[in-house]
Amino acid sequence: MANTIEDLIPEYIRGLPAYIPGRPIEEVERELKIYAIKLASNENPIGPSPKAVEAVKHAVADANRYPDGGTHLLRAKLARQHGVTMDQIFVGLGSSEIIDLTARILLSRGKTGVTSHGSYAPFSLAIRASGADLVRVPQQDFAFDLRAIADAVLANRETRLVYLANPNNPTGTAFGAAEFQEFLRRVPADVLVVLDEAYIHYADRPDMPDSVELFREHKNLLTLRTFSKAYGLAGLRVGYGIGDTPILEAMNKLRTPFNLTGVSQAAAIAALDDDEHVNRSIRENAAERTRLTRGLTELGLRPVRSHANFIFIDIGPDAQELYNELLHEGVIVRPLGWMGMPEAMRVSVGIAEENDKLLAVMSRVLAKREGKSELTTR
Numbered sequence: 533m534a535n536t537i538e539d540l541i542p543e544y545i546r547g548l549p550a551y552i553p554g555r556p557i558e559e560v561e562r563e564l565k566i567y568a569i570k571l572a573s574n575e576n577p578i579g580p581s582p583k584a585v586e587a588v589k590h591a592v593a594d595a596n597r598y599p600d601g602g603t604h605l606l607r608a609k610l611a612r613q614h615g616v617t618m619d620q621i622f623v624g625l626g627s628s629e630i631i632d633l634t635a636r637i638l639l640s641r642g643k644t645g646v647t648s649h650g651s652y653a654p655f656s657l658a659i660r661a662s663g664a665d666l667v668r669v670p671q672q673d674f675a676f677d678l679r680a681i682a683d684a685v686l687a688n689r690e691t692r693l694v695y696l697a698n699p700n701n702p703t704g705t706a707f708g709a710a711e712f713q714e715f716l717r718r719v720p721a722d723v724l725v726v727l728d729e730a731y732i733h734y735a736d737r738p739d740m741p742d743s744v745e746l747f748r749e750h751k752n753l754l755t756l757r758t759f760s761k762a763y764g765l766a767g768l769r770v771g772y773g774i775g776d777t778p779i780l781e782a783m784n785k786l787r788t789p790f791n792l793t794g795v796s797q798a799a800a801i802a803a804l805d806d807d808e809h810v811n812r813s814i815r816e817n818a819a820e821r822t823r824l825t826r827g828l829t830e831l832g833l834r835p836v837r838s839h840a841n842f843i844f845i846d847i848g849p850d851a852q853e854l855y856n857e858l859l860h861e862g863v864i865v866r867p868l869g870w871m872g873m874p875e876a877m878r879v880s881v882g883i884a885e886e887n888d889k890l891l892a893v894m895s896r897v898l899a900k901r902e903g904k905s906e907l908t909t910r
C-alpha cells in the first residue's frame with residue numbers, strides 16, 4: 533500500500549521534466565538590478581490589436597456573468613473564415629489546452645505518441661504525461677524529417693497520435709505541401725495527425741500546405757491555430773483546432789466548463805476583424821527577422837533561416853554560457869538545453885530597438901569572449 537500521496541503519483545508523471553518558460557522581465561530586473569528586455573517567448577512585440585483592447589473594455593463590464601461556455605460567436609466566425617462547419621472548430625484555452633486534450637483522449641499506457649527531436653516541448657510532455665511511450669524522430673538540418681516520422685508511425689502498430697509544428701518551434705523551419713501530402717498519404721487513417729500552425733502567419737515559403745483543404749480529404753488531420761502570435765493576444769489564452777467532429781466532441785467532454793473567459797472571447801472576435809494589425813505584425817516581423825538574421829550572421833553566428841517570429845542559433849558548446857552573459861547585460865533569450873538542444877539558443881524577433889540592443893550586446897559579449905581562449909563556439 534502507498535504511504536504518502538507522493539507514492540500515489542505514477543512514475544511516468546513523477547519523472548516528467550518541468551516546462552521551463554522564458555524568464556519574466558520583472559524577475560530578471562529584480563534579481564540583477566538592471567533594465568532588461570525579453571526576447572524569449574515569441575510574443576508579438578507590437579502589442580495586441582487595438583480593436584481587441586477596445587472589445588475587452590466592454591466585455592469586462594459583464595464579468596459578473598459566466599461566459600458563453602460553447603464559444604458560439606467565436607466558433608461561428610472562425611468557421612466562416614476557414615470554410616468549415618461550426619462543429620469542426622474547437623476553441624481552447626490556448627492551443628496548449630488542445631495539445632494536452634488530444635493526448636489525454638487518444639493515449640494511455642501501451643500506446644505510442646510520435647513527434648520529432650527539436651520540436652515544441654509540450655508535445656513530448658503531453659505524450660509522456662499520458663503514460664504512453666514517446667518516440668522522437670531525429671531532425672535533418674533542424675527540420676522535421678517527415679519521411680522518417682511516417683516510417684516510425686508505420687513501424688509501431690500502437691501509434692495513435694503524431695505532433696508536428698509547421699513552422700517548427702524552436703528551429704523556425706517549415707515543410708512544404710508536397711512533402712506533407714506524401715506524409716498524410718502514408719500515415720494510417722486511425723492515427724491522429726496534430727498539425728500545430730501557431731506561426732503560420734509568419735511563414736514565407738510559397739508552397740506552405742493548405743491544411744484546411746487537406747482536412748477535407750484526411751479526416752485524421754487536426755490543425756491547431758492560436759491568437760497568441762500574429763494577433764498579439766498571448767495573455768488572453770485563445771487557441772483553436774480545426775478537425776473532425778468526433779475528436780472535437782471528446783475534447784468538449786474533457787475540457788473545463790467555461791474554459792474561455794468572456795473577455796478572451798470578445799478580444800479574439802474583434803481581433804479577427806483587424807487585418808490591419810495582423811498584416812502590420814507580419815510585415816514588421818519579416819523586415820526585422822531579415823535584419824536580425826543578417827546582423828547575427830555578420831557577428832559570426834549561424835542563425836537558421838526562420839519562417840517564424842524567432843530565430844534559432846546553432847551556437848556550440850558554450851551556448852548556456854552565452855545565454856548567461858546576455859542575461860547579465862539585460863537581454864533575456866531562450867536557452868534550449870532543457871529541450872535537449874544544449875548547443876543552441878532561440879531569440880524572438882522584437883521591435884527595432886530591442887533587436888538593436890540584442891545585436892549590440894551580442895557583439896560586446898562575443899568580443900569579450902574572443903579574449904578568452906578556453907571558450908569555443910562553432
Ligand SMILES: Cc1ncc(COP(=O)(O)O)c(C=O)c1O
Pocket residue numbers: 573574625626627628629652697700701728730757758759760766769770771
Ligand atoms: C508550436 C507552438 N504551439 C503552441 C504554442 C502555445 O500556444 P498558446 O499560447 O495558444 O497555448 C506555442 C507557444 O509558444 C508554440 O510555440
